[in-house]
Amino acid sequence: MCNLYKMRRPADEVARIFAAEAAGRPNVGEDVYPGYPGLVVAEGRVRAMTWGLPLALTGRSGQRLKPRPVNNAREDKLTTPFWRDSFRHRRCLIPVDAWAEAEGERGRMTRTWYSLEPEGAFAVAGLWRATPEWGDAYAMVMVDGCPQMAEVHDRMPVILDRSDWQAWLEGPPDQAMALCRTSLAPLRVERTTEPWAAVRARPHRDSSDAMPRLL
Structure with missing residues (x-):
């Protein structure tokens, strides 16, 4: 699953590429991690949102725990209760320059980046919703x-x-589901020596120690 991607273009350039309105100057980093803000195109605007929908958790005694960010949705789970309403009514585009996967031996993993050839920003299918925890x-x-x-x-x-x-933004659910397919476009693969678990600033919420999830 994808737990790191980068978008190194400012919001106004993203707005131009995606023919959308730029909503101010969002404060987002170039490298985006689960639980951190990233740019999305939704409702005709480029906006900052938190990457990962909160999953409510409870402890053994029934106490409420910090929610975990669920940052990836499997296409075969889009009609389940966690995703259904967002898939039907709130689809978005996620502008991406490249995404990373961990490669190598456990404890020594490095970042391998994938982008499209020729190099340039592309759109990843996304879902969104308003949350009481993280906006x-x-x-x-x-x-x-x-x-x-x-x-x-x-x-x-x-x-x-x-x-x-x-079609992804505004089409009916069956049309959107048909777009959930593996891309066979040639990828540019960049293997690096940068550690996968590189140090990064803490997000602005108390879910910073939560592990991301795929549902």
Whole structure:
């Protein structure tokens, strides 16, 4: 599953690429992690939302625990209660320059980046909803990985062709579901020596120690 991606373009450039309105100057980082803010295109605007929908948790004694960010949604789970309403009514585009997967031995994993050829921003299928815990939050839709990723991971984000952006945003659910397919577009693969678990700033909420999840 995808737990790190980057978008290194400012909101006004993203708005131009996606023919959307720029809603102010969102304060987002270039590298986006679960529980942190990222840019999305929803309702005709480029907006900052939290990456990961909160999953309520309880302890053994029934006490409420900090929620976990569920940042990825399997395409075969989109009609389950956790995702159903967002899939039907609140789909979004997630602007991405590249996404990363962990590669290597446990404890020594490094970041391998995937992007489209030719290099440029692309749209990943997303879902969003308003949450009482973190405000507006979003998740990526995931499908089976393409052959180029087989050595590293068996899942990848849904990459939408430009001609399918509007159908994903506004089409009926059955049309949107048909777009949840593995992209066979050539990928640019960049293997790095950067540790997978690199140090990063803490998010602005108390879910910073929560592990991301795929549902």
